[in-house]
Amino acid sequence: MFITFEGIDGSGKSTQIGLLAAHLRESGRQVAATFEPGDGSLGRELRPILLDLKNSGLCDRAELFLYLADRAQHVSEVIAPALRGGAVVLCDRFVDSTLAYQGYGRGLDLAMLRELNALAVAGTAPDLTLVLDLAPQVGLARAKARNLGAGAQDSEGRFEALALDFHNRVRGGYLELAKGEPERIRVVDAGRRPGEIFEDVRCLVDEKLGGAR
Numbered sequence: 001m002f003i004t005f006e007g008i009d010g011s012g013k014s015t016q017i018g019l020l021a022a023h024l025r026e027s028g029r030q031v032a033a034t035f036e037p038g039d040g041s042l043g044r045e046l047r048p049i050l051l052d053l054k055n056s057g058l059c060d061r062a063e064l065f066l067y068l069a070d071r072a073q074h075v076s077e078v079i080a081p082a083l084r085g086g087a088v089v090l091c092d093r094f095v096d097s098t099l100a101y102q103g104y105g106r107g108l109d110l111a112m113l114r115e116l117n118a119l120a121v122a123g124t125a126p127d128l129t130l131v132l133d134l135a136p137q138v139g140l141a142r143a144k145a146r147n148l149g150a151g152a153q154d155s156e157g158r159f160e161a162l163a164l165d166f167h168n169r170v171r172g173g174y175l176e177l178a179k180g181e182p183e184r185i186r187v188v189d190a191g192r193r194p195g196e197i198f199e200d201v202r203c204l205v206d207e208k209l210g211g212a213r
Helices: 013-026 041-051 060-084 095-105 110-121 136-149 164-180 194-209
Strands: 002-006 031-035 088-092 128-133 185-189
Touching: 002 013, 002 095, 013 031, 013 088, 013 128, 013 194, 031 060, 041 060, 060 088, 060 095, 060 110, 095 110, 095 164, 128 164, 128 194, 136 164, 164 185, 185 194
Parallel strands: 002 088, 002 128, 031 088, 128 185
Antiparallel strands: none
């Protein structure tokens, strides 16, 4: 089972993945938690390029191809082997991030993005996608505080430095994607306490996994 978590920056994806991973392991399932960009050998090289504030001049097309390269290697090196090994794979960001950020956010053609992503993932697709929905101004404040606390306001801050309008377009994009694929993409209100959010996450995942043992 392949489950992806999506949402604007600061929506709490990593927190919910951690809670879900613990829950699934307690129930006896094998779990692999991963993320994009940056997990895997190539990803570790690409993440600083994509997220460092000093690279704010990166053009939209270069940004896209770097994300696609990260994803292709990530699938080959991390996700596909874990799925073949029987794990429930939990991934922080996947194809829908490209559609939301580079498509709705940057304005690149969605049909083109879908075709390029299809090449990158080689048939690997999520069984369930959870969009943690949050007001962009709240998410940005959280993300900036997180980066500041980690001393990463420059090394991880390229997207947080973009205008609020960009993040509003990204959020709207996620909601449009969810409307188009309601069976796969489920929207979760991320404006609540982590425990309350997790109750919704747990119920949705347990329902999906009910017949997948």
